Amino acid sequence: MLPWCRSARYLTPWSLCHRQLPQLAPRYYSAKVELPEYDYNAAREWFKNYKATESLHGLGEVTYSRSSGPGGQNVNKVNSKAQLRIPVDRLFAILPPVLHKGLLASRYYAENSSSLVVQADDSRKQQANKEACYRKLNELIVDVYKHNVPGETTKQQKEKVQQLQKAENEARLKRKHLHSSKKQARSKGDTD
DSSP states (O other), X not given: OOTTOOSGGGGXXXXXXXXXXXXXXXXXXXTTOOOOOOOHHHHHHHHHTXXXXXXXXXXXXXXXXXXXXXXXXXXXXXXXXEEEEEEHHHHXXXXXGGGHXXXXXXXXXXXXXXEEEEXXXXXXXXXXXXXXXXXXXXXXXXXXXXXXSOOOOOHXXXXXXXXXXXXXXXXXXXXXXXXXXXXXXXXXXXOO
């Protein structure tokens, strides 16, 4: 008997096909959710000095196999498809921590081997496919960086935000004072 079937009444054909899953309660998140503090300045500094050709080569291994892409009969004979496999622990050693979660969520992440697997079979040549693998990995890292690391706030932007906050606070206090004066006028009332 299946573990979710506790009695014989669950063994009808309808119940086997249309099992009702437990309803999950919706989760509500506060606007003040505690987010992990990352060192964004260190990530920006790393990105300024990032050179893909120097840092990524040699981290993983490239294997070649037969491809099914363009190239006619050549692809059936020659191992031209390149597959780049980089263990995430080696990659994370050279990347800032803010990028780790984005890379683990990418489509190239293979959970069983805990590595990123990038493959290319666009060309008939091994070397071109190998370079395409490294290019795809570089594009992934740059995309994750741009998505996860916010731009640096300039002094002018900070001043503008402070001015807007000050104006909003003054407007709020003015509304509050007006509301208070209305309530006071009501409570005094004329008793003629």
